[in-house]
Amino acid sequence: MPKFTIAVLVKNEFGVLNRVTSMFRRRQFNINSLTVSETETEEFSRITVTYEGEADFNHQIKNQLRKLPDVCKVKELEADESVRCELMLIKVKNTSDTREDIRTAADAFKAETIDYTHDSVIMRIAGDSKRIDAFITLMREFTILEICRTGIVSLERGSVTISEN
Amino acid sequence: MKLSGADIIVETLIEQGADTVFGYPGGQILNVYDSLYKYQDKINHILSAHEQGAVHGADGYARVTGKVGVVISTSGPGATNLVTGIANAYLDSIPLVAICGNVPNSQLGTDSFQEIDITGITLPITKHNYIVSSVEKLAHTIREAFYIAKSGRPGPVLIDVPKDVQIAKCEYTRQNPVIPKANKPCENIDDAAACIKESKKPFIYFGGGVVSSGAEDEITKLADLIDAPIGCSLMGISAVATNHPRFLGMQGMHGHYASSVAMANADCIISCGVRFNDRVTGNKEKFATRAKIIHIDVDSSEFAKTVKPAYALKGDVKLTLQKIIASLDKTQRPDWQSEIDTYKHTEKENLDQREGMTPRNVLTLLNDYLDEDTAVATDVGQHQMWTAQYVSFNHTRRFVSSGGLGTMGFGPGSAVGSALGTGKRTVLVTGDGSFGMCLQELATMVSYNLPIVILLLNNGVLGMVRQWQTLFYEKHYSNTVLGRKTDFVALSRAFGADGAKADTLDELRSAFEKAFSTAGPFLIDCTIDKDEFVLPMLPPGGSMDDIITKVGE
The missing domain is CATH 3.40.50.970 (Thiamin diphosphate (ThDP)-binding fold, Pyr/PP domains)
Structure with a gap:
């Protein structure tokens, strides 16, 4: 099934995230990732959602979201015309046997070690989702203790912004 | 002038033209009822026997008047008793404003007596809802609620007002009733109009959207212009006179035979303010396969939700139909009319002719x-x-x-x-x-x-x-x-x-x-007899080929 990424500019008020995600739930859409944060102005928050679905459903969810009074803008971010990034923290078991291999893998992926104990290591890696997936695959050879991913954040390339038409 | 939140609620309702409201009092809405007592010569409150009756009352009132229905209830069970009625108004796109009391802000989130998260509960069944955190926002919120309820595709809006907000005072200045968002016709109707011109068997199909946009006359005008029959969904009934010579009646699961068959055999369906519910289409794969569908609606999320239109026209139904009518010449379609006559004849033959309490x-x-x-x-x-x-x-x-x-x-x-x-x-x-x-x-x-x-x-x-x-x-x-x-x-x-x-x-x-x-x-x-049937009947998920017109012994 095709995957879509949309950016939703919403009023910065409580309950708005619930209104947006509820629309996905009601129409039985599965969200792959979701990020929310404040924006360049206090007035708005920006929600980035990635999901899978048929083209018709994609059309439907965008139209449904546009009907919410708290939603100011809904924009689909095409892969070719936008930059995307995700951040992951990964905690791996640290033993004398694996220490070297983990370090080599981390160096190759430019993953940064941000916590280090005798028996565990936490690394931080940012980039596109495929790269992160690849790093996880590599780490599976060792013992992964915990993973936390932020989900995708994305902006359109060039000077164009979501607030413009 | 400085007024309490409760007075502001009643003043704003009066200001917005709500002279008749429905409701039921209770602990967390007492202040509003005190204001209703004070303003009783300016606003008529109808006390129901149960909050569900009140919300259906506001809904029925809105349906016959075209105004925004207003219902007032207390918190907790008062609010939850509104839920079915709000959902009912939501699915039929009826403009409604529901005002609920709630426990004071300081008690919200503590599971206090008769506290319920009614904005959470009604999230998927309202166009929008609010919890008003301060009295300063109250009048504006009510005005915005009327605006949303009336604008575009109408629907219910709920406002939850904690008790302290009803008690607190602030400045209130009367304003004019809100004017709903301006209706616009669809910009480009040329392709759809061309499709109607080419059509040999056009069928006009309308629903509740025609009633809310006031396009009743345009429907019959268009039908006369292009010599087409008219059918409707349940929500469209009464918008065109039952005995109008072009009107074939309701279509769908229990629709009139002639209406359903004409729609199934049409080559162009001009659909106005409808949403192609499953009770209308039956099996979507087999629904009106010969027809190009023109779908006119103010809500673009209805396009391709269930049925794929050849032409999706986003705009006010009335104004869009006026544009279409202006771009077409009067045409006759005698072959199509005689085909319809045979459907009408079959329907007549199948009519229930029994005597007695049928x-x-x-x-x-x-x-x-x-x-x-x-x-x-x-x-x-x-x-x-x-x-x-x-x-x-x-x-x-x-x-x-x-x-x-x-x-x-x-x-x-x-x-x-x-x-x-x-x-x-x-x-x-x-x-x-x-x-x-x-x-x-x-x-x-x-x-x-x-x-x-x-x-x-x-x-x-x-x-x-x-x-x-x-x-x-x-x-x-x-x-x-x-x-x-x-x-x-x-x-x-x-x-x-x-x-x-x-x-x-x-x-x-x-x-x-x-x-x-x-x-x-x-x-x-x-x-009446317990074994009476509603006929004809399209079995759920069936197509016109499966229509049941008579039930055998």
């Missing part, structure tokens, strides 16, 4: 007593479909029925709203099952001495469910045989209304004579 005879007799503009409300079930099929309407906004949600219990409350909204006698057609759900509103009808004729088709069973059990569940009549001992005439008298029982058409005639000359509510307990 649903058709009962409702045909009712027609004799209706004025041009009498509103007819219904509950949900077989009686609703029979009313949709057999009752004659001559005035728009006079069929008051729960379409999308199919709410048994909608009838009594909505009949109250309809009688108040029209200021005239309303008929409520109901069944013994549906009436059993919200019959306490008889008390409201009596309290306000409302002229409501309740025609209760009593078959002792849940007829519609029984019909499905007969056809699709091997006559396993699981929990649909009521066999109750309720004496509805005595019940009606116990509430302070009058009533009569009718077992024959003669008795029914004299009951009608009495009912239609009574100033207040009058209930007719009308006996």
Whole structure:
């Protein structure tokens, strides 16, 4: 099934995230990732959602979201015309046997070690989702203790912004 | 001037033109009721017997008047009792503003007595909802709620007002009623108009969107212009006069045969303010396969939701139709008309010609007593479909029925709203099952001495469910045989209304004579057979090939 990424500019008020995600739930859409944060102005928050679905459903969810009074803008971010990034923290078991291999893998992926104990290591890696997936695959050879991913954040390339038409 | 939040609520309602509101008091809305007491010469509050009756009342009032219905309730159970009614208004796109009290801000989130997260509960069944955190935001929020309820595709909006906000004071300045978002026609209608021109068998299909945009005249104008038949969904009934020569009636699962067949055989369906519900399309794969669909709606999320249109025209239905009409010349389609005549003929042949207390005879007799503009409300079930099929309407906004949600219990409350909204006698057609759900509103009808004729088709069973059990569940009549001992005439008298029982058409005639000359509510307990069917019937998920027009012995 095709995957879509949309950016939703919403009023910065409580309950708005619930209104947006509820629309996905009601129409039985599965969200792959979701990020929310404040924006360049206090007035708005920006929600980035990635999901899978048929083209018709994609059309439907965008139209449904546009009907919410708290939603100011809904924009689909095409892969070719936008930059995307995700951040992951990964905690791996640290033993004398694996220490070297983990370090080599981390160096190759430019993953940064941000916590280090005798028996565990936490690394931080940012980039596109495929790269992160690849790093996880590599780490599976060792013992992964915990993973936390932020989900995708994305902006359109060039000077164009979501607030413009 | 400085006013309390409660006074601001009532002032703003009056300012927005809400002269009649429905509701039920309680602990967390006491201040608003105190204000209603103060403003009682400026605003009319209708006290229901149950909050569900109040919200259906506001809904019925909105349907017949075209105004925004207003309902007021307390927190907790008062608020949750509104839920079915709000959902009902949501699915039928009825403009409604619901105002609930809640516990003070300081107690919110502590599970205090009668505290409920009503904005959370109503999130998926409102166009928008609010919890008002400070009195300064109150007037603006109510105005915005009216704006949202009325603009574009109408719908319900809920405002939750904590008690401290009702008590706190702030400056209030009266404003004019909000003007809904300006309606615009669809910009480009050329391709759709060309499609209509080329069409040999155009069919005009309309729904509730035509009523809310006031496009009734445009529908018949277009039909005359292009020589096309007209059909409608349940929500469209009464927008075009039943006896209009081009009108084939309701389409769909229990629609008129000619209407459904004409739609199935059309090569172009001009759909106005509809949403192609499953009760209309049956099996989507087999639905109107020969037709190019032109879909006109103010809400673009309806396009391709269930049926893919060839032309999607986003815009106000009335204004868009006016543009289309202006771009077309008068044409004749005699071949199509004669094809339709054969469908009408078949429908006539299949008409139920039996004598006695058949649903058709009962409702045909009712027609004799209706004025041009009498509103007819219904509950949900077989009686609703029979009313949709057999009752004659001559005035728009006079069929008051729960379409999308199919709410048994909608009838009594909505009949109250309809009688108040029209200021005239309303008929409520109901069944013994549906009436059993919200019959306490008889008390409201009596309290306000409302002229409501309740025609209760009593078959002792849940007829519609029984019909499905007969056809699709091997006559396993699981929990649909009521066999109750309720004496509805005595019940009606116990509430302070009058009533009569009718077992024959003669008795029914004299009951009608009495009912239609009574100033207040009058209930007719009308006996019909438990094995009456609503026909024709498109089996769920079936296509026109599967239509059931007669049930064998």
